[in-house]
Amino acid sequence: xxxxxxxxxxxxxxxxxxxxxxxxxxxxxxxxxxxxxxxxxxxxxxxxxxxxxxxxxxxxxxxxxxxxxxxxxxxxxxxxxxxxxxxxxxxxxxxxxxxxxxxxxxxxxxxxxxxxxxxxxxxxxxxxxxxxxxxxxxxxxxxxxxxxxxxxxxxxxxxxxxxxxxxxxxxxxxxxxxxxxxxxxxxxxxxxxxxxxxxxxxxxxxxxxxxxxxxxxxxxxxxxxxxxxxxxxxxxxxxxxxxxxxxxxxxxxxxxxxxxxxxxxxxxxxxxxxxxxxxxxxxxxxxxxxxxxxxxxxxxxxxxxxxxxxxxxxxxxxxxxxxxxxxxxxxxxxxxxxxxxxxxxxxxxxxxxxxxxxxxxxxxxxxxxxxxxxxxxxxxxxxxxxxxxxxxxxxxxxxxxxxxxxxxxxxxxxxxxxxxxxxxxxxxxxxxxxxxxxxxxxxxxxxxxxxxxxxxxxxxxxxxxxxxxxxxxxxxxxxxxxxxxxxxxxxxxxxxxxxxx
Numbered sequence: 001x002x003x004x005x006x007x008x009x010x011x012x013x014x015x016x017x018x019x020x021x022x023x024x025x026x027x028x029x030x031x032x033x034x035x036x037x038x039x040x041x042x043x044x045x046x047x048x049x050x051x052x053x054x055x056x057x058x059x060x061x062x063x064x065x066x067x068x069x070x071x072x073x074x075x076x077x078x079x080x081x082x083x084x085x086x087x088x089x090x091x092x093x094x095x096x097x098x099x100x101x102x103x104x105x106x107x108x109x110x111x112x113x114x115x116x117x118x119x120x121x122x123x124x125x126x127x128x129x130x131x132x133x134x135x136x137x138x139x140x141x142x143x144x145x146x147x148x149x150x151x152x153x154x155x156x157x158x159x160x161x162x163x164x165x166x167x168x169x170x171x172x173x174x175x176x177x178x179x180x181x182x183x184x185x186x187x188x189x190x191x192x193x194x195x196x197x198x199x200x201x202x203x204x205x206x207x208x209x210x211x212x213x214x215x216x217x218x219x220x221x222x223x224x225x226x227x228x229x230x231x232x233x234x235x236x237x238x239x240x241x242x243x244x245x246x247x248x249x250x251x252x253x254x255x256x257x258x259x260x261x262x263x264x265x266x267x268x269x270x271x272x273x274x275x276x277x278x279x280x281x282x283x284x285x286x287x288x289x290x291x292x293x294x295x296x297x298x299x300x301x302x303x304x305x306x307x308x309x310x311x312x313x314x315x316x317x318x319x320x321x322x323x324x325x326x327x328x329x330x331x332x333x334x335x336x337x338x339x340x341x342x343x344x345x346x347x348x349x350x351x352x353x354x355x356x357x358x359x360x361x362x363x364x365x366x367x368x369x370x371x372x373x374x375x376x377x378x379x380x381x382x383x384x385x386x387x388x389x390x391x392x393x394x395x396x397x398x399x400x401x402x403x404x405x406x407x408x409x410x411x412x413x414x415x416x417x418x419x420x421x422x423x424x425x426x427x428x429x430x431x432x433x434x435x436x437x438x439x440x441x442x443x444x445x446x447x448x449x450x451x452x453x454x455x456x457x458x459x460x461x462x463x464x465x466x467x468x469x470x471x472x473x474x475x476x477x478x479x480x481x482x483x484x485x486x487x488x489x490x491x492x493x494x495x496x497x498x499x500x501x
């Protein structure tokens with residue numbers, strides 16, 4: 001009985017989850033998760049099938065992940081900022097039979113349920129919701145299933161539709177090996193206290209939280225991020241590890257040093273960051289501010305992890321995202337398909353340690369991502385003479401706003417549906433706090449207002465995908481074939497910055 005379930009059995013009274021003044025022991029987490037597993041099974045969920053969750057950070061998020069693991073089903077966490085059409089597509093494409101969602105997300109959930117009539121929705125949030133009565137009426141599921149959740153993620157696609165990432169051959173042995181490798185690599189033990197700083201639906205913060213539960217550690221949950229509440233949580237719970245994005249660093253550093261010094265942060269030993277390039281000045285300041293904690297940087301994606309850099313390695317080579325993880329190989333491939341020498345940029349290809357993945361229901365995209373045993377998401381970079389990876393550009397035109405990946409094609413598709421938009425280009429522009437903000441440049445048939453364009457996007461897409469800057473132009477730059485030269489626009493806006501780094 002490995003992983004999370006071993007702690008349910010051997011340490012039932014130990015806190016597994018803490019949020020504010022409330023907590024769940026491993027015993028309670030196991031009992032509630034198994035009751036939910038029986039409920040999910042009654043609605044037809046079986047091994048390998050997805051269990052969708054559209055939940056803010058909270059106990060129910062982890063109960064749903066553990067319930068999926070008990071059934072050997074895939075755990076599919078969904079960004080709860082998505083609008084109805086976006087959610088409906090993911091539910092339909094994944095084949096999910098059950099969606100566990102917070103009652104406050106009723107609008108998008110109603111749209112998804114109407115578009116997927118066979119979908120069973122369990123709502124969380126108040127006594128009137130269906131989640132708690134369902135658990136109370138169910139008997140605990142008798143089996144342990146997988147030792148930790150086997151994930152299914154949807155990542156934004158350059159063609160405007162999200163892609164479901166499925167890692168093949170998920171079973172007890174593989175999940176054990178993956179989690180044992182992860183906790184061994186970072187020295188995670190049952191004595192750690194992990195702080196869920198970012199959204200659980202994200203592969204980084206949520207995935208690391210489950211890895212800590214696998215090790216028997218306690219996970220402290222922040223419902224949402226506020227820098228002062230983060231400082232309080234680290235102090236109150238004697239937090240040892242956390243996963244953050246550079247946007248979190250910036251907001252913590254905005255708290256005056258005199259105020260920060262009033263909190264005991266000495267328990268922190270490991271802070272992992274990823275999700276966006278970290279400005280060099282911010283990285284140096286956070287290393288100093290959180291000392292003696294070690295600030296490690298990761299480069300990876302939903303498809304798999306790739307490299308990591310210790311603070312000492314980064315200080316010796318500012319800007320590096322490190323060397324490959326154990327078992328991972330990095331190759332830089334030029335336009336002619338040949339491997340690039342040290343210092344020469346090209347497309348980054350990765351040989352993953354965890355085996356192959358596929359894009360759900362999209363064999364063409366899967367074939368396009370793989371070249372033999374190597375895959376790419378289109379990022380550009382180079383290796384130095386010592387094998388350290390540096391990023392010089394990112395996948396396609398992707399924008400990273402506050403650690404969240406946004407693909408402009410999805411927004412451009414919506415804008416092109418506006419009756420008065422002739423053509424458009426959406427791209428990222430520099431922002432001191434968020435890294436990037438979204439800008440849209442449009443050719444229109446008649447005068448329209450910025451507010452009209454933003455409202456149109458907000459009715460179709462999540463708010464974070466709405467361009468914050470809108471500019472109307474008489475003509476966008478194009479190549480001889482008529483394609484908008486977006487790179488020229490981006491270069492103009494980034495001319496005083498290292499482009500997208």
